[in-house]
Amino acid sequence: GQNIDQPTEMTATEGAIVQINCTYQTSGFNGLFWYQQHAGEAPTFLSYNVLDGLEEKGRFSSFLSRSKGYSYLLLKELQMKDSASYLCAVRDSNYQLIWGAGTKLIIKP
Amino acid sequence: ETGVTQTPRHLVMGMTNKKSLKCEQHLGHNAMYWYKQSAKKPLELMFVYNFKEQTENNSVPSRFSPECPNSSHLFLHLHTLQPEDSALYLCASSQLPPGQGADTQYFGPGTRLTVL
Numbered sequence: 268g269q270n271i272d273q274p275t276e277m278t279a280t281e282g283a284i285v286q287i288n289c290t291y292q293t294s295g296f297n298g299l300f301w302y303q304q305h306a307g308e309a310p311t312f313l314s315y316n317v318l319d320g321l322e323e324k325g326r327f328s329s330f331l332s333r334s335k336g337y338s339y340l341l342l343k344e345l346q347m348k349d350s351a352s353y354l355c356a357v358r359d360s361n362y363q364l365i366w367g368a369g370t371k372l373i374i375k376p
Numbered sequence: 377e378t379g380v381t382q383t384p385r386h387l388v389m390g391m392t393n394k395k396s397l398k399c400e401q402h403l404g405h406n407a408m409y410w411y412k413q414s415a416k417k418p419l420e421l422m423f424v425y426n427f428k429e430q431t432e433n434n435s436v437p438s439r440f441s442p443e444c445p446n447s448s449h450l451f452l453h454l455h456t457l458q459p460e461d462s463a464l465y466l467c468a469s470s471q472l473p474p475g476q477g478a479d480t481q482y483f484g485p486g487t488r489l490t491v492l
Contacts, residue, residue, distance in 0.1 A: 271418065300480070307485070307486075307488075308485055309483040309484055309486065310483045311483070312480050354419070362474050365418075367418055368416055
């Protein structure tokens with residue numbers, strides 16, 4: 268079966284750095300997405316990786332290793348507004364999006 | 377700020393009621409999606425429409441009935457629902473249909489549905 272694993276919940280301190288991991292086992296691979304979802308709001312697109320390596324966008328970076336079936340989202344200089352759920356999703360060989368259950372990130376002052 | 381709107385934002389209904397969820401996208405996209413999001417579970421894709429044509433129905437019970445009158449509007453008609461259908465129902469749209477390139481999906485804020 269197809270599976271996306273990410274931690275259920277993480278806690279970090281304001282101003283610090285946090286890394287949210289995502290491992291996947293899918294039938295084929297055609298890209299990996301990260302979304303941010305604040306409570307009661309729409310998921311919003313953060314990043315897309317299809318080739319190995321690091322993609323940087325301001326305070327957020329996303330890394331992909333296709334050979335290891337692994338990605339991480341790195342958040343730097345954490346702010347209270349970064350408290351949200353972070354969803355990892357992989358597009359398989361049929362271009363279906365397989366979603367993880369999300370990681371709830373709690374930022375403490 | 378989102379180019380995808382959903383109404384109502386909250387809905388409470390009995391098991392014998394009939395109601396409809398509405399989604400509208402202002403992004404000029406060609407594909408639209410309905411998802412179900414339950415607590416601590418992955419998003420479940422329910423229906424996909426590409427240029428108003430339904431291209432996917434992921435074994436969704438017939439008590440959920442989608443309608444896509446044009447590329448900008450999507451409805452989900454609900455009748456005789458069960459308490460386990462209580463969840464957040466999300467609408468999304470993308471410029472490209474599934475299977476064509478790195479189409480990014482843009483989501484609406486969802487309808488929080490409670491079935492009593």
